[in-house]
Amino acid sequence: MGWLGKIIGGTIGFAFGGPLGAIAGAAFGHAFDSAKNGIEPQTEGNRLTSYENHQLTFFVAAFSMLAKIAGTDGAISKEEVNATEKFMLYDLNLDPESRQVAMKIFHTAVDSPESFQDFAAQFYLMFQSQPQLLELMIDILFRVSVADGILSKGEETLILSSAKIFRFSDDRYLQIKTRYIRDVEKYYATLGVTPADSEETIKKQYRKLVSEFHPDKIISKGLPDEFVKFAQDKFRQIQEAYEAVKKEKGFR
Numbered sequence: 001m002g003w004l005g006k007i008i009g010g011t012i013g014f015a016f017g018g019p020l021g022a023i024a025g026a027a028f029g030h031a032f033d034s035a036k037n038g039i040e041p042q043t044e045g046n047r048l049t050s051y052e053n054h055q056l057t058f059f060v061a062a063f064s065m066l067a068k069i070a071g072t073d074g075a076i077s078k079e080e081v082n083a084t085e086k087f088m089l090y091d092l093n094l095d096p097e098s099r100q101v102a103m104k105i106f107h108t109a110v111d112s113p114e115s116f117q118d119f120a121a122q123f124y125l126m127f128q129s130q131p132q133l134l135e136l137m138i139d140i141l142f143r144v145s146v147a148d149g150i151l152s153k154g155e156e157t158l159i160l161s162s163a164k165i166f167r168f169s170d171d172r173y174l175q176i177k178t179r180y181i182r183d184v185e186k187y188y189a190t191l192g193v194t195p196a197d198s199e200e201t202i203k204k205q206y207r208k209l210v211s212e213f214h215p216d217k218i219i220s221k222g223l224p225d226e227f228v229k230f231a232q233d234k235f236r237q238i239q240e241a242y243e244a245v246k247k248e249k250g251f252r
Contacts, residue, residue: 002225003052004059004098014048014056018122019114024060026112027105054126054222061123062137062227063102064109065162066144068116072154076110083147091143093229120162130221132212134166135176139234142180151181179237187248190241199251206242213238 006012007028016024048056063084070080088094088102109119127133138159145155156177163173178189188194191209193202211217218231246252 003048003055004101004224004226006048006052007056008097008101012046012048014053016053016056019112019118020057020060020064020122022114023064023105023109023112023119024056027060027101027108051222055224057123057126058133058137058222059102059224059226060105061119062140063105064112064114064119065116065123065137065141065158067106067109068119069141069145069155069158070106071110072116072158073152079148083144086147087140087144091230091233092226094226098226116158117161117165120165124165124167127222128167132218133221133223134168136218136223136227136231136234138163138166138168138173138176139179140230142177143230146180187241187244190237191245193245199249202242202245202249206238209238210235 003012007014014024066084066087067076070076070084084106085099085103088099094102123137124134141159141162142151145151145159159177160173163176168176172192175189175192178186185195191202191205193205197205213231213235215228215231215235219225219228223231
């Protein structure tokens with residue numbers, strides 16, 4: 001569990017400011033350093049490392065943003081909470097203690113004065129040089145939002161706002177969205193190509209994605225261990241999409 005175990009055990013603290021720092025401080029019961037954005041420099045021996053702080057940021061941001069999406073249409077329903085819990089259990093394989101912490105972050109964020117956009121903006125400041133992690137976050141938001149089979153207007157409005165904060169183009173956003181709605185072109189969308197693209201273009205894009213989204217590379221950029229399974233699933237989606245496109249296009 002790494003950093004999460006250290007915090008739960010009370011053996012280490014963190015210097016974590018901004019809107020997400022407020023959520024982390026309340027959820028973990030730690031004092032946190034007041035700062036406008038991001039992570040403050042590590043000055044004490046019992047602080048998390050910079051890498052661990054990146055993992056903490058991702059973890060807190062994911063469940064804080066999911067909480068705001070769940071509450072976008074008013075009171076949070078039992079179904080929305082269940083969808084988040086299923087994501088923790090089946091997509092992330094969180095153990096009971098980790099799920100308890102994640103739900104504490106979720107419920108803390110629901111009642112917080114900070115907005116979804118506040119959380120997204122701080123997340124972007126931390127990971128703007130790591131587009132793979134930005135894309136993974138949008139993937140997560142879609143995955144949980146459509147768990148009930150419906151993407152509501154309110155949910156999509158918030159997800160779209162995060163895509164704009166992350167500096168994603170409209171085309172890129174639509175490619176990600178298409179992965180989570182039933183569409184005959186979803187495999188092309190997963191690869192970021194179109195049926196009109198050449199074999200060479202499709203192969204080049206596939207090799208690029210394999211390089212960028214290989215789980216080992218993603219993990220090295222600060223993805224929490226608890227999200228590794230999700231990253232692995234995304235990598236498999238890329239491979240499955242490529243096999244489907246190859247079959248349809250008739251190339252090796």
